[in-house]
Amino acid sequence: MRILKKIFSRSRPVEGGIFFGEIEKIIGFKPLNIDSYIMAFTHRSSNKTDAKGNPISYERLEFLGDAMLSSVIAAHLFNQVPSGDEGYLTKMRSKIVSREHLNELGRDLNLISFVESKVPAQHFGDNIHGNIFEALIGAIYLDAGYAACEKFINTRVIMPYVDIPKLEGKVISYKSLLIEWCQKEKKTFHYDVYEDNGIGGERLFGVKLSIDGKVVAKARAVSKKKAEEKASQRAYFAFQEKINTK
Template structure:
């Protein structure tokens, strides 16, 4: 898939025989009917493009649509494949499949960022750009090929290679949620103490201390508060794993 960088040129986007068309075809596995949907799916808001009515032309509305389509197709698959699962079980399993972490992984695997048109360099994109573009691509496929075509793409790229229900049952998508749930059920006081922890490399870091019942049980350091909290929670989880797993 790294060949995509070599064959892509923003100047060739509009034509069916152009490099952008070829790159999209390689990703989705079929010839797009209306390439314009895909151009929009790979356009970052920094490009400041608008249509003839002045409406923004970027992937954000397609991202919303793709998120809904993913949830719909995954929900239908789980409903059929897990007949004994109740509503709570099915919701939790769907959340694991369409988690931000997993969608980012899918976007990275397909090297979608290589096709993004933007006025800012890729290094300025947040980590979630990969999953956002994947969702936008799903939205574009729905508009271009309808529900059946969109469903086929999701099965090929998400369900068949990644959805193993037995494995997913044991997958943790948020250690922070697990730790908080345990603390609340056990009536334990918990607190995340967040502070700046900048290093010598010029990168901004955040430090986190997780305290339970006024005792620091885990520390972490990451480039975002959310990541630092999740890392600290993961360390706390493994420290209290036997007790947490009983809830």
């Protein structure tokens, strides 16, 4: 994989030696094979390939890291909550590895500063922070194995952030919660989504959420999904007392 090191030192804003040192600080041990970490911070827009012509980017490592993270968190919950059934454990794991939480973890470590890309950083979506965090976990697994991966996740995720009592009360999707309540109470609901150009011509999506034929919440956001979630959150707080007593 020498070709990766050559590419790295020529085009990445952080020079090889500095990169090695910074990665060591983040992962807590000296990397055995820096190539995996270089790949973990290479965006597909760089159009890099290895000696066999395979594209070099963090996406495959993201897939691997996602699996490793899910496995370690699942084992932790299984051991810590012996009374939890499958549904409970699955829901708790989802809260820990939510996209929002992973983005926060990646942002806290400023992982985006190491990314090699032809796309300006300001054009990346929020999810790149979590994607790179998962790719880093995948790189650790390739470099040092499962035990090192488990230790990193324990240090960076479980110890500082996993508080089971607090997680039990955390809502990860107001839309799912609201729909579940509507179905249980046999209420009809409808999300009316439309394009809504905001001030300055910014492309936004508007949502009107109706329950039993009455508009109960409105919201705007840069995507349909975010607008629906925001409207659902507002509706949840409007009906919170009724929802939480059911």
